[in-house]
Amino acid sequence: MTIRMGGEFVKACLCTSYGSPDTLRIEDIPVPVPGEDEVLVKVMACGLNFADTLIIQGKYQFKPDMPFSPGGEFAGVIEAAGSRVDFAKPGDRVMGYRRWGAAREYLLAGEDDLVPLPEDIDFTTAAGLTVTYGTAIHAFRDRAGLQCGEVVAVLGAAGGAGQAAVEIARLMGATVIACASSPEKLGYAKQLGAHHLVDYTTQPLKETLKALTHGAGVDVVYDPVGGELAEQALRATSWEGRYLVVGFASGEIPKVPFNLIMLKGCDVRGVFWGEALSRDPQGHSENMVQLLDWVQQGRLKPSTHAVYPLDQIATALNEIAGRKVRGKVIVTP
Numbered sequence: 001m002t003i004r005m006g007g008e009f010v011k012a013c014l015c016t017s018y019g020s021p022d023t024l025r026i027e028d029i030p031v032p033v034p035g036e037d038e039v040l041v042k043v044m045a046c047g048l049n050f051a052d053t054l055i056i057q058g059k060y061q062f063k064p065d066m067p068f069s070p071g072g073e074f075a076g077v078i079e080a081a082g083s084r085v086d087f088a089k090p091g092d093r094v095m096g097y098r099r100w101g102a103a104r105e106y107l108l109a110g111e112d113d114l115v116p117l118p119e120d121i122d123f124t125t126a127a128g129l130t131v132t133y134g135t136a137i138h139a140f141r142d143r144a145g146l147q148c149g150e151v152v153a154v155l156g157a158a159g160g161a162g163q164a165a166v167e168i169a170r171l172m173g174a175t176v177i178a179c180a181s182s183p184e185k186l187g188y189a190k191q192l193g194a195h196h197l198v199d200y201t202t203q204p205l206k207e208t209l210k211a212l213t214h215g216a217g218v219d220v221v222y223d224p225v226g227g228e229l230a231e232q233a234l235r236a237t238s239w240e241g242r243y244l245v246v247g248f249a250s251g252e253i254p255k256v257p258f259n260l261i262m263l264k265g266c267d268v269r270g271v272f273w274g275e276a277l278s279r280d281p282q283g284h285s286e287n288m289v290q291l292l293d294w295v296q297q298g299r300l301k302p303s304t305h306a307v308y309p310l311d312q313i314a315t316a317l318n319e320i321a322g323r324k325v326r327g328k329v330i331v332t333p
Contacts, residue, residue: 008030008031009028009029009030009031010028010029010031010104010105010106011026011027011028011029011104011105011310011333012026012027012028012029012069012103012104012105013025013026013069013070013071013103013104013310013313013331014026014027014029014067014068014069015055015056015066015067015068015069015070016066016067017066018056018057018058019056019057020056020057020318021053021056021313021314021315021316021317021318021321022314022318023056024056024070024313024314024317026310026311026313029104031106032106032107032108034080034081034082034108035082035108036082036083036084036085037082037084037085037110037111038081038082038085038108038109038110039078039079039080039081039082039085039088039108039109039110039111039114040078040079040080040081040106040107040108041074041076041077041078041079041094041096041106041107041108041109041114042076042077042078042079042105042106043074043075043076043102043104043105043106043107043333044075044076044077044123044127044332044333045074045075045076045123045124045126045127045307045330045331045332046071046073046074046102046103046127046330046331046332046333047071047072047073047074047102047127047128047129047130047131047328047329047330048070048071048103048313048316048317048320048328048329048330048331049072049073049131049132049160049320050159050160050249050320050321051072051131052070052071052072052100052317052320053317053320053321055070055100056070056317062099062100064099064100064101068100068101069100069101069102069103069104069107070100070102070103070313070317071100071101071102071103071104071331072097072098072099072100072101072102072130072131073095073096073097073102073127073128073129073130073131074095074096074097074098074102074107074127075093075094075095075096075117075123075124075126075127076093076094076123077091077092077093077094078090078091078092078094078114079106085111086111087111088111088114092116093116093117093118093119093123094114094115094116094117095114095115095117095126095127095129095130095288096109096113096114096115096130097113097130097131097134097277098113099274103310103313103331103333104310104333105310105333112281115285115288115289115292117292118292118296120296121292121295121296124304124307124330124332125295125302125304126292127328127330128302128304128327128328128330129288129291129292129295129302130288131273132160132161132163132164132328133164133167133168133291133300133302134273134277134284134287134288134291135161135164135246135271135273136161136164136165136167136168136169136222137168137287137290137291138271138273138276138283138284138287139165139222139244139246139271139273140152140165140168140169140172140174140220140222141172141287142276142280142283142287143242143244143269143270143271144220144242144244144269145242146169146172146174146219146220147173147219148172148173148174149173149174149175150174150175150219150220151174151175151177151212151213151218151219151220151238152165152169152174152175152176152177152218152219152220152221152222153177153179153198153209153218153220153221153222153233153236154166154169154176154177154178154179154189154194154222155179155200155221155222155223155224155225155229155233156179156180156223156224156225156249157178157179157180157185157186157189157194158178158180158185158186158188158189158326159224159225159249159323160320160325160328161224161246161247161249162178162180162189162222162224162225163188163189163192163303163326163327164302165222165224165246166178166189166192166193166194167192167193167300167302168300169220169222170192170193170194170195171294171299171300174219174220175195175196176193176194176195176196177194177195177196177197177198177209177212177218178190178192178194178196178197178198179197179198179199179200179205179209179229179233180197180198180199180200181199181200181201182199182201183199186198186199188326196212198212200229200232204232205229205232205233205236206232206233206235206236209233209236210236213238216238216239217236217237217238217239217241217264218236218237218238218241219237219238219241219242220241220242220243220244221233221234221236221237221241221242221243221244222244222246223243223244223245223246223247224246224247224248224249225247225248225249225250226245226247226248226249226250226251226252226253226254227248227250227251227252227254228250228252228254229250230254230256231254231256231257231260234256234260234261234264234266234268235260237264237266238264238266239264239265239266240264240265240266240267241264241266241267242266242267242269243266243267243268243269244269244271245268245269245270245271246271256268302327302328303326303327303328304327304328304329304330305319305325305326305327305328305329306319306325306329306330307330307331307332308329308330308331308332309331309332310331310332310333312331313331316329316331
């Protein structure tokens with residue numbers, strides 16, 4: 001194995017104590033050695049997400065042992081493979097996901113963590129596909145059973161999760177209503193392909209969604225926001241509509257009256273993509289293949305907000321935490 005750094009140590013971003021992005025450290029660590037069932041990946045690009053701003057503060061649902069590296073999604077080249085690895089081999093281009101650990105020059109992964117990366121898709125694009133787009137396609141295909149011609153309302157449509165949902169719902173043939181908190185954010189959602197726009201700071205959400213659907217209500221609500229908007233959006237669902245609970249970016253977990261669910265005959269469906277990934281790796285792989293196919297066709301064009309070197313990861317995470325980004329934030333170790 002040849003290490004680019006020319007020695008036995010490589011660079012890694014490490015969280016050694018809970019705190020803000022500015023407390024992260026860039027340190028030399030020993031080159032990881034793959035076990036029999038592992039592969040060593042040379043990380044060419046690492047995608048950052050809002051969850052990374054939480055995990056370094058101890059506010060995420062998972063709390064890895066310290067020290068750990070943030071960053072869950074990555075793209076790179078296999079450097080070495082263990083003796084019991086079946087298909088992955090050195091030199092293969094791959095993309096993948098782990099809950100944390102990718103903000104470093106080399107990482108260890110299981111073969112099931114990886115998806116083959118076609119030669120015509122660059123590492124930067126691939127590193128930003130897995131989490132937000134993977135969540136969206138899992139939500140719409142696997143949880144909502146979204147059909148062409150249905151109407152989807154996306155809350156927080158300009159955020160990382162929301163913008164991916166706008167693009168995926170449009171690609172699946174839905175009419176997309178983008179809901180956000182400012183004209184600027186809605187303008188961005190329109191660029192992504194949203195058909196209708198709702199500013200829920202100036203327009204009543206339930207009444208506006210009902211009006212846009214001629215009183216029928218929306219077939220699917222994609223909600224990564226939670227908070228006070230949840231009940232309004234639930235009241236705007238159609239008969240037998242599906243309400244997708246994706247996250248709580250507002251910081252508030254909503255409480256909704258169960259009688260609404262009964263009266264509307266609608267479903268409230270949880271979207272726990274990270275757990276679904278481990279329980280159904282084959283389904284995840286098929287979803288990734290579909291995303292890569294759309295990228296190759298030019299139908300899906302993920303936007304990149306900025307690309308940072310590893311030693312500027314604190315700046316990158318502060319941008320995400322300040323909700324200043326439009327598109328993916330990528331770090332290149």
